[in-house]
Structure formats: structure tokens, C-alpha cells
Amino acid sequence: MNAPAAHPQPSIDDLIARLSTLHSTRIDLSLDRMHRLLQQLDHPERKLAPVIHVAGTNGKGSTVAYLRAILEAAGLRVHVFTSPWLVRINESFRIGRKGGGVLVGDDELREVLEYCERVNAGAPLTFFEVKTAAAFCLFAQNPADVVLLEVGLGGRFDSTNVIEQPLASVLTPVSMDHMEFLGDTVAAIAGEKAAIIKRGVPAISAEQTAEAMAVIEAQAKRMHAPLFAAGEGWHVNVERGRLVYQDERGLMDLAAPKLFGRHQFDNAGLAIATLRTVDSLKIGAAAFEAGIVNAEWPARMQRLACGALADLGPPGCEIWLDGGHNAEGGRVVAAALGDLEERVSRPLVIIAGMMGNKDAAAFLANFAGLTRHIIAVPIPGADNAMPPDRLAAAARGLGMRVEIADGVEPALQALAKLAYEVPPRILITGSLYLAGPVLALNGTPPR
Structure with missing residues (x-):
């Protein structure tokens, strides 16, 4: 039996x-x-x-x-x-x-x-x-x-x-x-x-x-x-x-x-x-x-040097991930990017997704002097995430060139099709709720 x-x-x-x-x-x-x-x-x-x-x-x-x-x-x-x-x-x-x-x-x-x-x-x-x-x-x-x-x-x-x-x-x-x-x-x-x-x-x-x-x-x-x-x-x-x-x-x-x-x-x-x-x-x-x-702490100016997402961007590019989501968080990340620029100059692209209760303009204003290229993306599985078109409107209000993509993967694939004289530096940012899916997609979850 x-x-x-x-x-x-x-x-x-x-x-x-x-x-x-x-x-x-x-x-x-x-x-x-x-x-x-x-x-x-x-x-x-x-x-x-x-x-x-x-x-x-x-x-x-x-x-x-x-x-x-x-x-x-x-x-x-x-x-x-x-x-x-x-x-x-x-x-x-x-x-x-x-x-x-x-x-x-x-x-x-x-x-x-x-x-x-x-x-x-x-x-x-x-x-x-x-x-x-x-x-x-x-x-x-x-x-x-x-x-x-x-x-x-x-x-x-x-x-x-x-x-x-x-x-x-x-x-x-x-x-x-x-x-x-x-x-x-x-x-x-x-x-x-x-x-x-x-x-x-x-x-x-x-x-x-x-x-x-x-x-x-x-x-x-x-x-x-x-x-x-x-x-x-x-x-x-x-x-x-x-x-x-x-x-x-x-x-x-x-x-x-x-x-x-x-x-x-x-x-x-x-x-x-x-x-x-x-x-x-x-x-x-x-x-x-x-x-x-x-000391290690994921999604705080973390370099994605290997993994599935690292292979999607333009050849030779740098991909960084940071979960900053408010004005002060944006300020310190922008300062870190400035330090990177002093070491090795590269064009900067920001892929951003944010939650609906955040001040997108105050966050993105920190990057206005570093880049004019923003790609707005949704945050997967987050019901109260900011719609990408609203995030894009905030970026346009700062004089930035904005595109909208269905996610981080399509954004990276679109960037890979562009002709860069110098491989770009790509920052994925705007929310820890975006950073989590990014690490999962990349195959590098926190340990």
C-alpha cells in the first residue's frame, strides 16, 4: 500500500x-x-x-x-x-x-x-x-x-x-x-x-x-x-x-x-x-x-563586470548598479561617477526606474551635468512604481534626452546597437526595487 x-x-x-x-x-x-x-x-x-x-x-x-x-x-x-x-x-x-x-x-x-x-x-x-x-x-x-x-x-x-x-x-x-x-x-x-x-x-x-x-x-x-x-x-x-x-x-x-x-x-x-x-x-x-x-554591500555603486546583463551592453562598456532613490542618494552617486570620469573618461548613460512616491526631478538633477542620455524603465512586479513616461517627463524637464524601454535588458540591447567611439559607462539606478531584479537577471544575487 x-x-x-x-x-x-x-x-x-x-x-x-x-x-x-x-x-x-x-x-x-x-x-x-x-x-x-x-x-x-x-x-x-x-x-x-x-x-x-x-x-x-x-x-x-x-x-x-x-x-x-x-x-x-x-x-x-x-x-x-x-x-x-x-x-x-x-x-x-x-x-x-x-x-x-x-x-x-x-x-x-x-x-x-x-x-x-x-x-x-x-x-x-x-x-x-x-x-x-x-x-x-x-x-x-x-x-x-x-x-x-x-x-x-x-x-x-x-x-x-x-x-x-x-x-x-x-x-x-x-x-x-x-x-x-x-x-x-x-x-x-x-x-x-x-x-x-x-x-x-x-x-x-x-x-x-x-x-x-x-x-x-x-x-x-x-x-x-x-x-x-x-x-x-x-x-x-x-x-x-x-x-x-x-x-x-x-x-x-x-x-x-x-x-x-x-x-x-x-x-x-x-x-x-x-x-x-x-x-x-x-x-x-x-x-x-x-x-x-x-565589506561588501550589493547595489551600492556595484560594478557588474560579469553576468548575463554585462554581456548585453555595448562591447567594452562599464555597467554600474546603485539603488539610490532620493536627492541626497543621487548626489553621492553623481560624485562617485565624477571620480570615475576623472580616472577614465567615458560617455555616461543612465537607465532609471523609480517608485511612484519619489521625486524623480530632484534625483535626476544630480546627473544633469554628467549626461543628457536617460532611458526610463519600469520596475518589474512593483505595483506602485513610477510609470516610465512620468519619469521621462521629469528628465525632459531637466533638458535631458530621454528614451523609454520595456526593461533593463531591452535598454542595454538598444545601447549595444549604437556606435560609440569610446565604450560608454552605464548606470542602472533609481530604486533598490529595481536593483533586485537586475541582480537576479544578471545571475549575481547577494550572498
Whole structure:
């Protein structure tokens, strides 16, 4: 007699789709639902290794990547929670191991998500809240030395902001983004971000505008939190192509980051400042050097030197990928392209796709002095993506020559048919939600 057929487990994608129906809106910033669920889960957030909490507008992911690489180079086990993912949801959950962390496996992730679903029992909950609770459960079940926790959106009411006593609160540069949720001034947005600062816990800040820094300083003062700010408590500079960091404890002369762009020196400096501020973490100079050199973070000025997409463009071209999507993100990417142009001059083409709630003109204006050639593309599978014709209209308003293509692959194929005296430099940009499908198409997903 044949054994009964086993019921196939739902795919991770099916599970995500089901969990995403628990709340009528995708984003609803509040801590009430999170506190309720964590109580039902027996408070896994109170059973974590010491937490470093990171908020800000741009540079969060890169800063976390440097923190992880340095800590792992020092031999520590590091759990990491980041968002959004690019290709697979597993990227959001990195489990610390001796010798380097690993992305959570499908079976373990499915099990913890289904556990959170059962405990929640159908109550309203956003998917990001489920995801955060799952991360806390995973991290509580696996021993580690440090947890790196990246804010999803804002800070004050972000579901990660339930950690009462982190090791440190870290603030990357604050600028205009997600105004519909966080406010329409830099001061208002900085107030949301700075709300991760906890009483008596060291706060480490990147260089900020005067408006943002005033808010951060006021919050640190209210919380009696020591504040270590770039340009005051610590300094980072580029000298002869090397990263030179200095604080009251001394000077460090380190190799340049592998991640490209001047802004990556600043992100690396913020990570160094954080780890030198936390007295309980004894990090040697060799670990700082190794971490800065080896840190990787996909879709941040990432060169696609090989892969399926790399073979589609004009012969000899360079293809770069960056998930920048706001005005400040565009500024630092444009500066990085300027550095590339100084090294090797090439005509620049930008393939751009953006989400519908972004300011396309403010983003693209950064590139007006570098290129006049824009190709607008849709973002696959994103219902709230900006229509390419609307993106194209924003580019035309800046005096740029614009074409529309059905996707990144057709855009590259069209460029391959053009006659270039010098092979072009191609930047694919505008959204991390575009970067994910690009990495998948190229066959180079994050590891």
C-alpha cells in the first residue's frame, strides 16, 4: 500500500503574500501592534545579544556592512537584520557564526514566520512587523556576540524601536525621503530618526546638516546620551587614497574601502566611530583594516563586470548598479561617477526606474551635468512604481534626452546597437526595487 502523499510546504513567496494580508495598509507606523505580539512571543527582543541600532536616510546598509565586517574580522558572531531585500527575503536575516555569518535557510525562515503567524492569530499586523518579530525570534534562538539592527522606516515608530537598552544608537546622514510618513522638513525627519536614541546610551552621528544636527543634539541632551558627532568627536578624511580616521583615542591610517565612492569613506568612518565608542567591544587595529577592505554591500555603486546583463551592453562598456532613490542618494552617486570620469573618461548613460512616491526631478538633477542620455524603465512586479513616461517627463524637464524601454535588458540591447567611439559607462539606478531584479537577471544575487 502506498504511503499518503506529503502535503507540499507553501513557498516562501506564498507565505509572504499571506502574511501581507494581515493589515490593510503596507506601512502603518506604530509600536502598539509590535508590543502586543512580542508579549505573546514571550519577549524575544529581551533575550538578544547586545544591539547596535542604526537609523538614517542614506548609508544605513553600507554602515551596517562595515560594522559586520569589522566585528567578524575580530572573531565575533554577528546577527544582522536589514531591509529591504533585493532578490530573496533571506537576505534580511543573517545568522552569526564563528568565521562569518550566513543567510537564514528557507526551512528555518518558514518555520519562524509561521510561528509568528500562529501566535499573532490573525490580528492586524504589517508584514514588516512580522518580519521584525521573526528576526528577534531567530536571533534569540541562536547565540551571538552582537546584533546589528537596521531601522526600516523612520525610527520613532519603526518596529525595530522596541530595544530598550542598545549598545549604541547610530545615525547616518538625514535628508528628505518618505515625507508622506516622516514629515516635510529635514527637522521633522531628523526628529523621527533621532527617536532611536535611548537614555544614557551613546549616540554616534554622521555629518549632518545644521538643521538635522540641532534636532539630534536636542534629543541626545533630553536622553542624557553621550553624542559623538562627525567633525566634532571624530573625523574621517581621504589622504593619498587611504582612509584616515581620528578621534580622542588617536589616529588610524587604513586602506580604502572596497565599496566605491567618497561617501563610503564617511560610512566606514561612522562604523569605526561606533565601535571605538563602545567600550565593551575590544576591536584591534587589524580587524578595522580587514573589515574596511572586505565589506561588501550589493547595489551600492556595484560594478557588474560579469553576468548575463554585462554581456548585453555595448562591447567594452562599464555597467554600474546603485539603488539610490532620493536627492541626497543621487548626489553621492553623481560624485562617485565624477571620480570615475576623472580616472577614465567615458560617455555616461543612465537607465532609471523609480517608485511612484519619489521625486524623480530632484534625483535626476544630480546627473544633469554628467549626461543628457536617460532611458526610463519600469520596475518589474512593483505595483506602485513610477510609470516610465512620468519619469521621462521629469528628465525632459531637466533638458535631458530621454528614451523609454520595456526593461533593463531591452535598454542595454538598444545601447549595444549604437556606435560609440569610446565604450560608454552605464548606470542602472533609481530604486533598490529595481536593483533586485537586475541582480537576479544578471545571475549575481547577494550572498
